[in-house]
Amino acid sequence: MRQAAQFHTQYQARYLLWGLGALGVLALLAFPLPFRQQPYWLYIASQALFYAILASSWALLAGYNGQFSFAHMAFMGLATYASGILGRETGFLAFDLSPWVSIPLGVLFTGFVGLIIGYLCLRLRKTYLALFTIAFAEITRLVIKAEVKFTGGPNGLPLKPLIDSTSYVPVYYMMVALFLGTLLLMQLLVRSRYGLYFQAVREDEDAAAALGVNVVNTRILAFVVSSMIAGLAGAVFHHFPSIGLVVPDEMIIGRMSLVLAMAIIGGSNSLVAAALGAIFIHFSLEWLQEIPLPAATLQSLEAHRATLESLGFGLGENGLKTNAWRMVGFGILLMVTLRFRQNGLIAPLLERISRRHVLAEIAARRQAFEAAEAAEAAGERVEGAP
């Protein structure tokens, strides 16, 4: 009877997860329908998916493998620049390659750099790893910025269009495909034996090594895979005709911190949670730029325009502009998460659903174990009785 109930709970949890996943995919696919006439929101959604790939691939490295790297945006930029340079018609290393060829080459180049950096970081932990990767990211950005002839310098590098359309609809759907593809790939990786090695190394390198895990290869693999996925996201996204340009300031530490915060708020120990965190934060920040208000409220606020502006707010055509305050709110959310919810805001919810049947099973097994112990103790008492 109890087994049947456990079986039921297990399948309930599994169906619930599959159901939620299917709903999520459907929502992604259906998103352009109401926004066909609003390219701005399609662009924001595509950008949210770009950040979702970055956040989830960072979670693979930091959440699963414990390597807290700040170089993720630098790898994103490196692949994009490498692809852009290989696609140029003139100049050094200009091979006039199609983006369909130059993007994979750029990603491979990033993987190679990731291999070197991953190797150099092998003996670095926590603060030292963070500082090393910050230094690498800043050096990369500054070199790209300084090399005006080669990279376009601060003005950026124009990129060949990946598709022949100025509409945001194909851009959005390609980003959906890239997001789902990379997420699936990373999920397969973390569910394989490599996922176990990643986590074992994160938990205790010496113990993992004593159990036969090749710590060096595991750490480098995590670094290379996450760097290549970040590079792929960057190169594809920037090659869309509606963007068509990469600038070095996209690799600043501030932007890296944004990706990191997205993953932490979602939950860096879950790829899906980190991705959802990125989507949630990106949309929230956009929505908060101008909080929509009813016309009557806007009119009544008009009388207080000067006061609002002195406080750093503003009044737009459709709502209240929050200006820098939205970032203050975002910062507070990050601080609260770090203080009270170190597993993030979304990951615990997902875990509660996915481990529902496990928790029921553990409770039942514990109960059975305790009952057997009690029976054994009672038996011992009877045997020992005079």
Added chain:
Amino acid sequence: MRLEVKNVVKNFGGLQALKGVSFTIDEPQLVGLIGPNGAGKTTLTNIITGMLPPTSGEIWLNGERVDGMRPYAIARRGLGRTFQVTRAFRRMTVMENMLVPALALHPTANRRQVEQKAREILEFLTLDHLTNEYARSLSGGQQKLLELGRLLMLDPQIIILDEPFAGVHPKLQRTIYDYIRRVREEGKAIILISHDMESIFTLSERLMVLNFGELIADGPPDEVRRMPEVIEAYLGRDEEEEHA
């Protein structure tokens, strides 16, 4: 199986932690390793398992020189260990903890079969009711058992157990005793490091004593416990004996 430790020296700056330790284990037996705190027991373990390089000397495992090899390579060659302070993978489930060594050793193994083997071992260790629990939820004693379970999944020929009884509830200690007997019956060699003299003398077939980095005794436990230098260094004299 054959483990040869040849004239191993280890210096930490000006401190000589091991002063030319040599011994051989070439048959399935339970070897007790005792010594006062700071005698060099854990240092020796770390050197044998590749966690530390020796300053000089050699370690040979089954005819292959292994000093200088990385710990994972030595583990894959059949030398397993536990740690003095329990080192379970706390944010992984008990089952995941068990799978790590098995899949590291046999990457292409059938996962279902490996999981089945893990379940059998967990049942033996009375941890089967915690299979899907996170290791961090286990008590200290249960985490020790989990570490022992992982070793069985690695299936090494020689096992070094560093203080397996320390801080463990007497009931779980019984399970560890059973575990040691089972491993011994499987034809493996065990090096048991413990301050629990009762366990050492009950279980050991051979006893080695380290003192200030020197191996001062190596032989049958009954002989070793009567050696004056061992009594002096570690076991201590009975008050009555001293008065006599």
